[in-house]
Amino acid sequence: MEEVAARFPFWMIGALLGVGVWGMLGKRSLVKKLIGLNIFQSAIILFFIVGSMHTGATVPILWHGQHNPHAEDFVNPLPHVLMLTAIVVSVAITAVALAFMVRLHRAFGDLDEERILDELRR
Amino acid sequence: MEHLPILIPLPLLAASLVVPLAGLWAPRAVFPLSVAAIALSAAMSALALAEVVAEGEALRYTLGGWAPPIGIEYVVDHVSAFVAAVITSVALMVVVAARRAAAREAAGRRGLFYALVLLLLAGLTGMVVTGDLFNVFVFMEISSLAAYALVSLGGRAGMFAAYRYLILGTVGGSFYLLGVAFLYFTTGTLNIADTARLLAETEPNISVAVGAAFIFAGLGVKMALIPLHLWLPDAYTFAPSSVNSLIAPIMTKVGAYVMVRMFLSVFPEGYLTEEVPVSQALIALGLAGSVYGAYAAMGQRDLRRMLAYSSVSQLGLLAVGIGIATPLGLAAALLHVMNHALMKGALFLVAMSMRMGAGVSDVRMLAGVGRRMPVTSSVFAVGAVAMVGIPPTAGFFSKWYLSIAAIDEGLWFVLAVVLASSLLSAVYLFRVIERLYLAPAPVIAGGADDGSESDAAASAQDGGVRESPLDVTLPMALLALAAIVLGVLNVVVMERVLEPGL
Numbered sequence: 001m002e003e004v005a006a007r008f009p010f011w012m013i014g015a016l017l018g019v020g021v022w023g024m025l026g027k028r029s030l031v032k033k034l035i036g037l038n039i040f041q042s043a044i045i046l047f048f049i050v051g052s053m054h055t056g057a058t059v060p061i062l063w064h065g066q067h068n069p070h071a072e073d074f075v076n077p078l079p080h081v082l083m084l085t086a087i088v089v090s091v092a093i094t095a096v097a098l099a100f101m102v103r104l105h106r107a108f109g110d111l112d113e114e115r116i117l118d119e120l121r122r
Numbered sequence: 123m124e125h126l127p128i129l130i131p132l133p134l135l136a137a138s139l140v141v142p143l144a145g146l147w148a149p150r151a152v153f154p155l156s157v158a159a160i161a162l163s164a165a166m167s168a169l170a171l172a173e174v175v176a177e178g179e180a181l182r183y184t185l186g187g188w189a190p191p192i193g194i195e196y197v198v199d200h201v202s203a204f205v206a207a208v209i210t211s212v213a214l215m216v217v218v219a220a221r222r223a224a225a226r227e228a229a230g231r232r233g234l235f236y237a238l239v240l241l242l243l244a245g246l247t248g249m250v251v252t253g254d255l256f257n258v259f260v261f262m263e264i265s266s267l268a269a270y271a272l273v274s275l276g277g278r279a280g281m282f283a284a285y286r287y288l289i290l291g292t293v294g295g296s297f298y299l300l301g302v303a304f305l306y307f308t309t310g311t312l313n314i315a316d317t318a319r320l321l322a323e324t325e326p327n328i329s330v331a332v333g334a335a336f337i338f339a340g341l342g343v344k345m346a347l348i349p350l351h352l353w354l355p356d357a358y359t360f361a362p363s364s365v366n367s368l369i370a371p372i373m374t375k376v377g378a379y380v381m382v383r384m385f386l387s388v389f390p391e392g393y394l395t396e397e398v399p400v401s402q403a404l405i406a407l408g409l410a411g412s413v414y415g416a417y418a419a420m421g422q423r424d425l426r427r428m429l430a431y432s433s434v435s436q437l438g439l440l441a442v443g444i445g446i447a448t449p450l451g452l453a454a455a456l457l458h459v460m461n462h463a464l465m466k467g468a469l470f471l472v473a474m475s476m477r478m479g480a481g482v483s484d485v486r487m488l489a490g491v492g493r494r495m496p497v498t499s500s501v502f503a504v505g506a507v508a509m510v511g512i513p514p515t516a517g518f519f520s521k522w523y524l525s526i527a528a529i530d531e532g533l534w535f536v537l538a539v540v541l542a543s544s545l546l547s548a549v550y551l552f553r554v555i556e557r558l559y560l561a562p563a564p565v566i567a568g569g570a571d572d573g574s575e576s577d578a579a580a581s582a583q584d585g586g587v588r589e590s591p592l593d594v595t596l597p598m599a600l601l602a603l604a605a606i607v608l609g610v611l612n613v614v615v616m617e618r619v620l621e622p623g624l
Contacts, residue, residue, distance in 0.1 A: 024289055033289055040293065044300050051307045079306070082256055086299060089263045093292050096270055100285045107278035120279055 009050040016043035030104065030111045034097050041090040045083045052079035126170045127183040127196035130206050131247040131261075133162040138240035145233010153221060156236040160217055163247060164210035171203040175618055182253070190253070191313035197253035200623025201386065201456060204615075205379045206250045208460045209372040212467045212601070213243050216371065219471050219597035220364035223478060227275060227362035235275070239368065242268035246376045255302045255312045255388075258380060259295065262344065265376070266291045269369055273361040283356035290353040294343025297336045304333030305388075314387050322390040326397045330389075334398050337384060345377030347404075347441050348411035351434045355418075358430035363477055366426060367470035370433055371463040378440050378459060385447055386624065395447050404445030409539045411438025416546035420553075425473045425483045428550060429466065432509065435543055436462045439524060442536060446527045449624040454523035456620055457612065461508065461516035461605065468601040469505040472498050475590040475598065485554055492558035494587040497595040499558045504602040506551035508609070511544050516609035523616070 004011060016039055023036020052075065060074040101111060108116050137159030144151045170181060180199035184190060198206070217239060228235035245265025249258050270291065274284035306312060308329050309320040321330065339350070346354040354374075358366045381404075385394060395401040415435025422428035440462070443455030475498040477483050480491050492499040508515035511522075521540055528536035589595065608615065 024293065030285060037289055037292055041296055044296050044303070047300065048303050048306075051303060076310075078312075082312075085256075085260060089260065089295075092267060093263070093288065096267055097285065097288055100270075100274055100281055100288065103274070103281050104278070104285065107281065116282055120282065 009046075013043050013047050013050065016040075016046070028113045030101055030113060030116075033113075034094065034101070037097070038090065038094060041086070041093075045086055045090075048079045048083050048086075052076050125183065126166060126173065127181050127198045127251050128185070129166040130163055130170065130198070130210070130251050131244045133159045133166070134240045134244035134247060138237045138244060141240060142233045142237045145231070145236075149232055152232050152236050156240055157214070157218060159240060160210060160214045160243060163243070164207070164214050167203065167206040167210045167247070170198045171207045171619070174198060174200055174203045175622075178622060191311045191316035194257050195253040195313060195315075196251045197314070198251055200619055201379075201382065202250045204456065204619050204623070205376070205459060206247055208463050209246055209250070209375065210243070212371050212463045213368060215597040215601050216368045216467050216471065219594050220367055220474065221593060222591070223362070223474050224364035227364055235272075238268045238272050241265070242272065242368070242373075246372060249376050250379060253314045255305065255314060255317065257312075259299050259302065262298065262380075263292075263295050265373070266295060266344075269373060272365040272369065273357050275365060276360040276362045279356075280360040280362070283353075283360045287353040287357045290343055290350070294340045294350070296340070297343070298340030301333045301336030301338075301340060304329050304336065308333070314383070318388055318390070321388070321393070326393070330393075331398045334384075334389060334394060334400055338381065338400050338404070341377050341381050341384075342407075345374045345381065345441070346434060346437055347407055348414055348434060348438060349407075351411065351415075351437075354434060355427055355430045358433065359424060359427040363426075363470075363474035366430075367467065367474050370429070370470050371467035374433065374437055375440075375459045375463055378437070378444065378455065381441075381444050382452055382455060385444060385452060401445045401447050404441045405533070405536070408438040408441030408443075408445055409536065411435065411441065412543040413438075413539060413546065416543045416550070420546060420550040422550075423484050423486060425476065425485055425488075425554070426470070428485065428554075429469050429473060432469075432547065432550070433462075433466060435547065436466070436509070439521070439540065439543070442540075443520075443524050443527065446524075446531055446533070446536075448527055448531060449621070450523060450530065451527035452624055453616060453620040454520055454527050457516075457523060457615065458520035460608065460615070461520050464601050464605045464608070465505045465508045465517060468501050468598055468605065469509070471594070471598040471601070472502040472505065475594050478594070479590050480587040485557060488554065488557045489561035490558075491587060495589045497589060497599060501595075501598045501602040502558065503555055504605060506555055508602075508605045509551055510548045514606065514609050516605045516612065519609055519612040 020036045020040025020043060023039060024033050027033055027036065054075045057073055057075045060077050105111055108119050110116060137155055141152055141155055144155055174181060180197050183196040185194045224235060242265050245261045245268060248261035252258055252261060270284050270288045273287055274281045305317060308324060309317050311317055311320060343350040358370055361369065412435045415431045415438060419428045419431035419435065422431060440455050440458050443451050443458060473483060476491065479495050482488065508517040511517040521544065525537050525540055
């Protein structure tokens with residue numbers, strides 16, 4: 001139990017990844033698939049952030065106008081910057097997917113995967 | 123030319139910003155501008171390739187003057203220069219040949235269409251030249267987003283295929299990112315050269331192994347490795363002709379290139395074969411894919427769907443080459459990247475040309491087209507022969523090297539499977555050739571056009587079937603010719619370019 005508690009954020013991220021995959025595979029609605037994808041991506045972003053966590057450290061800026069020579073006093077800012085980029089990518093993908101959905105709804109009058117497939121087979 | 127590495131993706135990226143504006147004010151300038159940008163990028167790739175081969179060492183470029191591993195570094199070595207040159211020159215041929223189809227399929231939105239094409243190519247070339255793991259992810263998503271949008275132009279079926287492609291492709295990209303996270307937390311760096319140095323020093327641990335598994339799963343989606351290929355057949359079938367002839371030859375190849383890069387430059391030698399069973403998985407899935415793809419292709423009536431499954435089959439062979447992971451195996455895979463790009467480019471252009479000229483893409487309706495579309499049909503014949511792997515075409519040599527590499531490793535069953543998948547390829551491809559040349563035409567035979575006639579030459583008695591104009595047939599013929607010439611010259615490619623780089 002202690003083991004689980006110590007790694008709680010990682011179990012949480014694993015669970016989020018699972019929820020995301022379940023949303024994408026198990027749901028028929030295209031909207032819910034997209035939500036699943038978003039949860040999946042958010043879990044990966046959280047993984048980067050949790051992984052770069054550093055207890056007792058602070059933001060990497062100048063300290064009273066001085067350089068602090070001790071690297072262990074600071075959080076590595078790189079993962080956070082990377083994740084800003086990853087968030088931008090994920091927003092762009094969400095936007096494109098939503099645009100597809102608007103067009104799909106216009107073409108089929110529906111966003112249910114099975115019914116769209118039936119319509120296409122006809 | 124110290125700036126050469128960045129000059130490969132930069133013209134494409136810059137033009138993708140200019141072209142939509144040109145689309146608003148000067149629609150006539152859109153096509154020449156796009157072609158000029160791609161041609162410039164192809165010229166830069168060729169120049170880089172020549173320089174790397176002459177110098178014998180990689181070109182390195184530090185972005186913004188920040189020295190690696192802090193800054194992002196672009197590295198053009200033998201392998202990346204070769205792949206960049208292949209994809210930009212094939213893309214140039216395809217974009218030129220697809221002008222008429224694109225004008226029809228993206229009517230009124232040509233500026234945006236070509237902007238997407240350029241973004242796609244910028245992303246792909248960026249993935250090839252970059253020396254940074256996270257940068258690969260960003261470029262991968264740029265190219266994928268452009269590809270989703272391009273596929274969605276194919277009517278409502280294309281839209282739905284694009285939606286599925288988006289979901290699966292993004293999961294692939296996310297897996298790659300997750301794998302990079304594991305490597306980053308182990309090594310603390312994203313620079314490929316630096317990662318390789320630090321991974322060689324660290325003891326093999328579970329974190330690196332999980333990272334490798336996620337990275338290869340993600341790249342497997344991008345290169346349509348079975349069973350992650352599910353997006354490919356629909357996306358290639360329903361995308362507009364001008365789009366699938368561009369995406370099919372080059373996009374999955376860059377995923378394969380990144381895999382080769384992982385073997386060559388990221389993980390220590392032997393790590394992916396001995397510590398983590400990535401190699402074995404690639405060989406097993408690749409062999410399964412090469413037979414399944416060829417088998418599925420036999421049952422298809424739609425020419426484009428048949429070619430899509432044929433891609434699954436050929437990509438399987440590529441994965442086998444990567445999985446063998448000896449220098450010869452990787453060289454065979456890279457040679458197959460080039461050969462398959464040339465052959466598939468030519469074959470998908472044939473499908474486009476037949477849809478334009480004969481109005482059909484159903485294989486059964488192609489009877490007698492061989493006489494009326496002589497150039498298109500002969501390009502198909504050359505492409506098919508090369509795909510099956512009959513000497514002296516290019517397809518033969520990559521399968522030959524692949525087989526030798528497999529035998530060197532004692533993997534005799536690879537030889538049997540390669541042979542089986544080639545025979546299956548022969549079945550579905552020669553079936554089309556038989557239709558084209560031997561089956562009696564359903565309508566009264568008309569005279570063959572000389573190929574340079576424009577749309578006006580349609581006459582009622584030949585069913586309206588006519589050869590495509592010269593700007594379609596010439597690039598197509600050049601690709602087919604390249605498949606033969608580079609087949610004959612394969613020793614030069616192997617000895618001068620691939621072997622020094624591996």
